[in-house]
Amino acid sequence: MKVDIGATRKARIDMLPLIDIVFLLLVFFIYAMLSMAVHHALPVSLPLSSTAPLDKQVTLSVTVDRQGAVFVDKAPVxxxxxxxxxxxxxxxxxxxxxxxxxxxxxxxxxLYSVIDQIKMAGIDRLSLECERQP
Structure with missing residues (x-):
């Protein structure tokens, strides 16, 4: 007697779990990139603000410490x-x-002496940095 097992089916890869994993990785890497804001400044006590936007296209960092010393990308000037x-x-x-x-x-x-020097350099895009108020 012959037993009919049916037609053999080919193995296939289910695409839905693969798409879910790809989107999960995409979200993970987007959030990881957004949290890697690189600042070339020295640590100072910044003022607080509840509406502090972050400008991502800025190229230079100018730091003025409590004594009035000026630094450009951590180099004293x-x-x-x-x-x-x-x-x-x-x-x-x-x-x-x-x-x-x-x-x-x-x-x-x-502060205004530093801002005047920045304006005399021909730079119009200036972002005053602060920390978010809790």
Missing amino acids: ALDRLAEVLRTKSGDSKDPGVLLFADNQLTYQT
Whole structure:
């Protein structure tokens, strides 16, 4: 007597679990990239703000510490040479920008002196950095 087992079926790969895994990996890597904001600044106590947007296209970091010392990408710079250094570092950039990390104990006069030097360098995109208020 002959037993009919039926036609042999080929093995197949189910696509739905594969698509789920691909989307899960995509979301994971997107969130990982967004959390890797690189700042070339020195640690200072930043002021607090409840609506602090992050500018992702900025190229240079300027830090002013509590004593009024100025740093460009962690390198100390004299205040009167700041415009020259920023022009050199921005090079041929079409629309350079600056992240300004100023200590929250800094006087307005010192802060505006730094901002004036940044404007004299021909940089119009300026982002004053702060920490989010809890």
